[in-house]
Amino acid sequence: MSELELGLLIGAVTIFLLLLGIPVAFALGIVSLSFLVYYDGFFALEFVPDVFYGGLDSFALLSIPMFILMGGAIASSRAGADLYEAIDRWLYGVPGGLMASNIGACGIFAALSGSSPATCAAIGKMGIPEMRQRGYPASVATGSIAAGGTLGILIPPSITMIVYGIATETSIGRLFLAGLLPGAMLMALFIAWGLIDARRKGYRFVTPGMSYSLRDKLAMLPKVGPFLLIIVGILYVLYGGVATPSEAAGVGAMLCLVLVMVIYGITKGRQLWIIFRDSMKESVMILMIIAAAELFSYMMSSLFITQSLAQYIAGLDMNAYLLLACVNLFLLVAGFFLPPVAVILMTAPTLLPIITNLGFDPVWFAVMMTINLEIGLITPPVGLNLYVINGIAPDVKLPTILWGALPYMLCMVVGIILLCIFPEIALWLPEAAMGPSIQ
Numbered sequence: 001m002s003e004l005e006l007g008l009l010i011g012a013v014t015i016f017l018l019l020l021g022i023p024v025a026f027a028l029g030i031v032s033l034s035f036l037v038y039y040d041g042f043f044a045l046e047f048v049p050d051v052f053y054g055g056l057d058s059f060a061l062l063s064i065p066m067f068i069l070m071g072g073a074i075a076s077s078r079a080g081a082d083l084y085e086a087i088d089r090w091l092y093g094v095p096g097g098l099m100a101s102n103i104g105a106c107g108i109f110a111a112l113s114g115s116s117p118a119t120c121a122a123i124g125k126m127g128i129p130e131m132r133q134r135g136y137p138a139s140v141a142t143g144s145i146a147a148g149g150t151l152g153i154l155i156p157p158s159i160t161m162i163v164y165g166i167a168t169e170t171s172i173g174r175l176f177l178a179g180l181l182p183g184a185m186l187m188a189l190f191i192a193w194g195l196i197d198a199r200r201k202g203y204r205f206v207t208p209g210m211s212y213s214l215r216d217k218l219a220m221l222p223k224v225g226p227f228l229l230i231i232v233g234i235l236y237v238l239y240g241g242v243a244t245p246s247e248a249a250g251v252g253a254m255l256c257l258v259l260v261m262v263i264y265g266i267t268k269g270r271q272l273w274i275i276f277r278d279s280m281k282e283s284v285m286i287l288m289i290i291a292a293a294e295l296f297s298y299m300m301s302s303l304f305i306t307q308s309l310a311q312y313i314a315g316l317d318m319n320a321y322l323l324l325a326c327v328n329l330f331l332l333v334a335g336f337f338l339p340p341v342a343v344i345l346m347t348a349p350t351l352l353p354i355i356t357n358l359g360f361d362p363v364w365f366a367v368m369m370t371i372n373l374e375i376g377l378i379t380p381p382v383g384l385n386l387y388v389i390n391g392i393a394p395d396v397k398l399p400t401i402l403w404g405a406l407p408y409m410l411c412m413v414v415g416i417i418l419l420c421i422f423p424e425i426a427l428w429l430p431e432a433a434m435g436p437s438i439q
Contacts, residue, residue: 002308003303003304003305003308003309004305004308004309004312006303006305007300007305007308007309010031010035010300010305013031014027014028014031015337017030017031018337018338019337019381023285023288024289024292024338024339024342025285025288025289025291025292026292028289028292028293028295028296028342028346029292029295029296031296031299032292032295032296032298032299033045033048033295035299035303036048036299036302039303040302044302047298048295051294051295051298052291052292052294052295053291054294055290055291055292055293055294055295056287056290056291058166059244059246060162060165060166060172060244060245060246061166061246061287061290062246062249062250063157063162063172063244063245063246063248063249064159064162064163064249064283064286064287065279065280065283065287066246066249066250066252066253067114067157067159067162067249067252067253068114068115068159068279068282068283068286069253069256069257069275069276069279069283070112070113070114070157070249070252070253070256071112071113071114071115071118072118072275072276072278072279072282073253073256073257073259073260073266073275074109074112074113074122074227074256074260075113075115075118075121075122076260076266076271076274076275077260077263077264077266078264079109079112079122079223079224079227079260079264080105080109080119080121080122080123080125080126081122081125081126082220082223082224083105083108083109083112083123083224083227084101084102084105084123084126084127085126085220086217086220086221086223086224087100087101087104087105087108088101088105088130089212089216089217089220090212090217091104092211092212098127098130098131098134098136099131099136099140099144099191099194099195099197099198100191100194100195101127102123102127102131102144102145102148103144103145103147103148103187103190103191103194104187104191105123105127105148106119106120106123106145106148106149106151106152106187107148107151107155107183107184107187108228109122109123109152110149110151110152110154110155110183111155111156111157111231112227112228112230112231112256113152114152114153114156114157114158114159115152115153115159115282116149116150116151116152116153116374116377116384116385117149117152117384117385117388118152119148119149119151119152120145120146120148120149120385120388120389120392121388121392123145123148123149124142124145124146124149124388124389124392124393125392127141127145128141128142128145128389128392128393129393131144132393137404138393138395138396138400138404139396139400139401139403139404140197140404141393141404142389142393142396142400142401142404142405143401143402143403143404143405143406143407143408144190144194144404144405144408145389146378146385146386146388146389146401146404146405146408147190147378147385147405147408147409147411148187148190148408149377149385149388149389150374150375150377150378150385150412151183151186151187151374153340153370153373153374153377154179154182154183154186154367154370154371154374155179155180155183155184156175156176156177156179156180156183156235157176157231157234157245157249157252158175158176158179158370159286159341160340160341160344160370160373161175161176161179161366161370162175162245163286163290163341163344163345164344164348164366164369164370165366166290167293167344167345167348167349168348168349168352168362168366170362170363170366171363171430171434172245173238173245173430173434174363174430174434175363175366175430176235176238176245177429177430177433177434178363178364178366178367178426178427178429178430179367179370179426180429181425181426181428181429182367182371182415182419182425182426185415185418185425186371186374186411186412186415189411189414189415190408190411193407193408193411197407223263226259226263227256227259230252230255230256230259233252234248234249234251234252237251257272257275286341289339289341289342289345290341290345293342293345293346294345296345296346297345297346297349297350300350309350320358320359320360321420323354323358324355324358324360324420327351327354327355328368328372328416330347331343331347331369331372331373332372332375332376334346334347334376335372335373335374335375335376335377335379336376336379336380336381336383337381338376339384340370340373340374340376340377343369343373343376344369344373348369351365352365360423361423361427363426363427363430364419364423364426364427367419367426368416368419368420371412371415371416371419372416374412375409375412375413378402378405378408378409379402379409380398380402383402386398386401386402386405389401
């Protein structure tokens with residue numbers, strides 16, 4: 001059996017185990033150990049502890065649990081609902097303004113939490129009932145927030161960008177900056193589609209007799225303003241060279257905990273325990289996937305599968321952009337079956353040399369990869385955001401949510417095309433702030 005055929009077999013076995021419902025980390029570990037022992041004997045197990053530990057032996061990884069704790073603290077409070085209400089007061093009279101409010105709130109909350117499911121849950125709990133109460137179809141109400149929640153893995157601080165940076169040894173600061181303008185672009189595309197669709201279908205759902213004065217519109221700022229200042233502060237210390245991502249994440253987590261205690265009165269031991277417990281569970285899950293993916297990469301490299309795949313692709317007589325289209329299609333399909341963190345850890349180290357040999361920037365590729373994986377968050381069978389929204393609105397069936405999210409998937413495809421034509425959308429800000437990258 002050739003190395004490429006063996007790689008296909010390993011991929012098929014991995015997908016089979018994942019479809020059985022085995023957790024990602026355990027599935028990767030089982031496949032890695034099984035093939036290592038079968039081809040290299042039990043002697044190969046001597047290296048497993050070092051490889052597993054080496055996957056976690058990075059100071060930068062401390063930023064992951066800290067940013068998760070930061071997002072968990074915010075998600076446990078009414079910050080999402082207050083953010084949604086603050087934007088809605090400004091867009092209340094605009095046709096489709098409530099839809100735009102939801103997407104805008106998703107984009108800002110994504111910057112606060114760095115998590116797509118948390119964004120969907122926080123904004124959806126308030127936004128979906130309100131949209132349906134005002135007469136928006138269930139598909140529009142659920143689909144818009146499911147899509148808006150995907151911004152959580154693109155707009156910094158993004159957990160997936162941190163994982164990509166660690167997996168490929170790319171500057172996390174550059175990756176965060178690279179996600180800002182594409183994230184704003186996608187949010188603008190989402191809002192533009194929402195407003196166009198609202199005008200086309202005649203949505204103008206305004207409660208008779210209700211209006212907001214300037215005083216009412218500004219009344220929410222004392223609650224949401226401090227959280228936005230924390231995000232601005234984190235970005236400043238990162239790009240100003242004041243602190244590392246891990247240090248900035250630690251300070252941000254502490255400040256968010258203090259704010260939710262002061263502003264929302266979350267001071268009871270039980271409430272704080274839930275925040276720490278849930279943050280710990282998610283952190284351990286991601287870190288276990290990282291360690292298992294390191295073992296998986298070691299196994300693929302030991303069996304010469306990674307090298308053979310890279311040589312095969314490099315030897316193809318194919319236009320660079322056609323090959324890039326094939327890579328995008330592969331990432332899109334992978335995102336249908338695997339969570340973003342797993343896809344990045346399993347594929348980025350292999351794909352990056354191919355991408356850089358074609359002359360593409362690794363920071364730009366990170367944004368492209370992330371948008372592809374965003375689409376995977378709202379498509380079955382994994383489609384995590386779909387299930388979060390379905391949990392909020394259990395009477396709305398999954399096909400209805402999927403149908404409502406379809407236009408936003410097309411917006412993401414447009415975003416990918418624009419990034420291919422104008423890579424400066426992702427690269428201008430990091431190059432302007434930190435200078436040209438050295439490849």
